Amino acid sequence: MDHEPTDPVIDALRRAVASAPHDVPLRVHLGRLLLDAGRTAEATAEAAAALAAEPTDAAAGTLMLDTLRGGSAPVSSAAPSSAPSSSAPEETADDRTSFDWHAAEQEVEHLVGPAFVDDLDADDPDLPSAFSVEDPGTRFTDVGGMEHVKQRLNAAFLAPLANPELRALYGKSLRGGLLLYGPPGCGKTFIARAVAGELGARFLSVAITDVLDPYIGVSERNIQAVFEAARAAAPCVVFFDEVDALGQRRSQTRSSHVRGMVNQLLTELDGISGGNEGVFVLAATNQPWDVEPALRRPGRLDRTVLVLPPDAPAREAVFRTHLRDRPLEGVDVGVLAKRTEGFSGADIAYVCEVAAERALMDSVASGTARLIGMPDLLDSVAEVRPSTRSWLDTARNVVLFGEDDGTYADLRAYLKKSKR
Template sequence: MTSADPLIASLTAAVDARPDDLPLRLHLAGLLLDAGRTGEAIAHLGQALTRDPGNTGAQALMQRALGTPPAGTVPPDAGGTPGGTVTPGAGDALASSGSPDSPGDPLAAYERELADVVPPRFVRSGDEPEPVTGHADRAYDVEASTVRLADVGGMEAVKERLELAFLGPLRNPELRRMYGKSLRGGLMLYGPPGCGKTFLARAVAGEMGAKFLSLSIVDVLDMWMGNSERNLHELFQAARRNAPCVLFLDEVDALGHKRSKVTSSSMRTVGNQLLAELDGMEGSNEGVFVLAATNTPWDVDAALRRPGRLDRMVLVLPPDPEARRAILEYHLRDRPIAGIDLRKVVAATEDFSGADLAHLCETAAEFAMADSVRRGEVRMIGQGDLDRALKEVRPSTRPWLATARNVAMFANEGGVYDDLVAYLKRRRLL
């Protein structure tokens, strides 16, 4: 072992601990070059140039490592004195032989050999990917849903409504034809946030054995004029190509907001495009079943709720006691628990959404874990942790219920929200 090796080992450890310290890395690279360990030096210099491509010290050391002369000098076989100044003629020859695509480029071989370490000096046109055309231009998350309605805890009224409006006619085509029952149109799920509307939509797709495609506002909106309408059309086309398919319009109020309140002309045209797609004017919707979800159905344009569009509405309420018990069991089943009184927790979580219940279990687990860290020994999640979590976690549905109460009292034209009125009366909130 040479005298420089212990110093190199120490500097290597220091660079590993402080990888962004470029002066330290360059000092190590210089020592490695002096010790004849060129490969290791090049690796460190590549890292330095990746972080600071214009670092002249790193560039000079890299030239030394690769055996190339500094800029402004000519090699012995270039027609000049070694290390001397470039003459005009020699300079012209060097420039022509040093182009990145030239076989005479002295760095080309090293570039190929060290491509994983040193970034290339130039991006050549041949390295650029070919543009993708056709249906492969966009990536669509078309899924095969494995969720069933049996996986949804409680919510019997919602399941019954879905069965009557959607699933029953679909399963019985002969009866559907006999009674003249049409599958045209879609279904709008509405209710407080975090109550499982998306999960229900996946369960419907699973019951039907259909593909599932979720559409949200981020999939549609684009800053360039006309692109948003094209994106919306392409998403509907993807659903048509994958029929039978459940097309789920999440937060449909964002795309189909009341046009009387929309001030942006671009958003107005997006709303018109959505109406045209639902009507099947841009293509046949045979085998495409449209489900939509919103927290604020009163903000959805009335044209979207006309027959043949999203003409059926289902209220998805905060989980009932049976559903709350199922959700709590699901979120506690893989955690170490002992002495949990689920009946007490279920009774204390009225108005909690499914997301609130998940947060409650997470908070109780945090308390138990923090206590285990303090004690230095693992303990189970107990009833005390859930009681403490109940003091911190509040139901997120109550602001929505307050707004819904005003809608039910003053904006229930045509009985659109009769099911909401009935629920609020049962809860004595109206």
């Protein structure tokens, strides 16, 4: 490749542009000199850079026009003349109007991006919608213990789907809903994901913040959008977390906004606006007694499953999960499981965090890293109080003194067995 002849003026301007790259007039002046010297490609690059910095600059646009024509401009951009040059005709407004900017952009697309673009988000299938379904990535084998909950879920959803002939024989529909209730932190969301994994279905998790909107009618449209997304992705499990906030008792509120949300949710559960075949609705709540009774009518969230604090096998699995990637020595998860009766999964996770913190602080004080041992974990168990106690106290009052149509039979049996 031949080297361009050295021009001290051009070289000086290049250094000036390098020190002030956003100085558009300076860059245009350099481009004009390059064009006059017959170095069209370099002039085009300078014009493109000037237009990228200031797309509306007239001098930069004129320079680009001249470079594409392959010749120099009749006038200097630094000192425009009042009279046209005799070597070229004067450019008129019609010439600028008829200039093909699309062709010009194609000429310099390797140097600078286009000045204007269309809406890139309009037809992009990879962009998530307001309510996006996902693969759950969890199966029942990932859930330790909780055999009673698994049996109830198997009867409600899994067995009918796995046996289509028997489903047809007994007229069992692939639609319906189920309400998971129990103390906080006991894995209701995790179980819902496992149900979706067992069904081979997609998963759509919905929180109150995803739906609630201060403007009238928007919350109702959001609920409708949830079910439309689920129907389009069927089979799909829709999981409503904290459904008592979304579908609270209408008798306990005077807000027309809340009433509208509840009514819309009831409509969608009935599948009036679109068939719900293949759409499985799971909901979770810590306060089932605050849920609108109409939501638990047959055909809606008509089955309830009590998700209690994890049993011993489940507690062992939770300990193993949260201690898996930590340095351990002589840890017996069986002993830990026995010492944490009534702890939720979240409580056990916190126990592991406190034990790791103890070992870390000892290592900082001694200057030598040590492993997490049973004394750390047992001390943490003694320090942490189960968060389920307050919930069980409230539940006991509801069962003993509130209205119970048999919905809380499992809860009553558990309270009796645990002598609460």
